[in-house]
Amino acid sequence: MVLMAKESSAIREVTEDSPASKKEETVVFKDKKCVVQKVQISGLKKTKSDFVLPELEQVMQSSTFVTAYQSALDCKKKLLNLGIFDHVDIIMDTTSHYKGNKVPNGIQILFRVKEKRSLTGEARTEMSNNDQPQWVIRLMSPNVFGRGEMLSAAFSRKLGSESVSGNGFYSPHDFSFAASKPFKNGSLFRMSILQDRQDCPWNSTSLTVRGGQLEYQFPLFNNTHTLAYHAHWRDLASSNNTTAFPIRENFGHTAKSSLLHSVTMDRTDDKILPSKGYMIKMTEELAGVGIGSKYIKENMELQFHKTLFRRLTLSAGFRGGFIVPFDNEQTQIPDRFFIGGPLTLRGFDMNRAGPQVDGDFLGGNCYWVAGLHAYLPLPFYWRNFGKGSWLDGFRIHGFFNAGNVLTFDNNQMIRNQLSCLAENIRTSYGVGLVYNFMRGARIELNFCVPSSVVAGDKVCDGVQFGIGLSTV
Missing domain, CATH: 2.20.25 (N-terminal domain of TfIIb)
Known part of the structure; x- marks a missing residue:
């Protein structure tokens, strides 16, 4: 970004606080009332002007130089979020040098863009x-x-x-x-066709999903909502000759037609390793719209983060969900919940905790996983933490995890079975190292101690490595 100000005495003040040998200067912006007389955008070739001009309207409402400056930065972020520009530069200038201009405190703002x-x-x-x-x-x-x-x-x-x-x-x-x-209101419509194949070693299967999806994402009350329709054709097959019989019963082709809604309330300061704020996400799915499996599925994720003494960050997370099938049908293996893994229920192998037959895990139609975490900077970097070095992305990590998964009996009252979620709880604790990799992925290396294990669970008693986006 380029910042230009002709009236330096009125808009900014330069003071030399350090010795002359260092040749450093501190720029202090003095807030002053101003009138935004002109806002321009240059560099548009393919882009239609009516698509980007609404993003610039808030700059015209500014009444002081500092608010105009902040509004320009906000507009730059909005323009980049459109995904059609490689970069956006901002030039701010006064208008007093224009002939015939009678506004002494007028300014103009120019956005220079480069299209992708x-x-x-x-x-x-x-x-x-x-x-x-x-x-x-x-x-x-x-x-x-x-x-x-x-x-x-x-x-x-x-x-x-x-x-x-x-x-x-x-x-x-x-x-x-x-x-x-x-669209201009910040919403987005997306349609896609896909094929996705996943090997599932926890139950000796291979799942191939083919189909199409329609999604509409829109903001509402500072939250993000998504409405979607999924039409999938699924093929579940064996990946070896030892797959348990209860899983083999699900082999073959199945159809799934479902409506989904999700809402995300994200008030954290970082997507990967937050230091403060909270995040709430809820997803509802109604399957069986026309054809395929029929059920209602609910999933929830909660995160809370708080930093104490400017160094110690405490976090708590929770995930839970349930499936209620219609007509007393059994839920299909691809629709069930599985727990265990290096970023959820640590100390257990990926999706290898819960009901199982002959070493193949069946999943369940109700689950919960919770975690408590404490993060500290690296000991040798304690004094310099927060100064912008790449070492800021590292944290010493202590955790405690707990969770459970089970399958309800459709012939019994669900209320009578909820108490089972508090029985045979899997727990683990440990310490390790976490790295916020380029603010796009979370890398963990932990020493895990599974403290409560049910017979048949596959544990990782010792060092466990994981890469992902979010944690519990």
């Missing part, structure tokens, strides 16, 4: 809490018709997939084609 290319591509590694890391090759055509529309195609393959061998590593088995359209 008509066709871009990227190759990267992506990860999530519920799946293996994967390499992705993505092609994108942003701003197709000049109002933020985007077309994209992605091809990917899971890393570490059991089916990967030889040159098969280089051939993708997942793909997606998507089209999206943003």
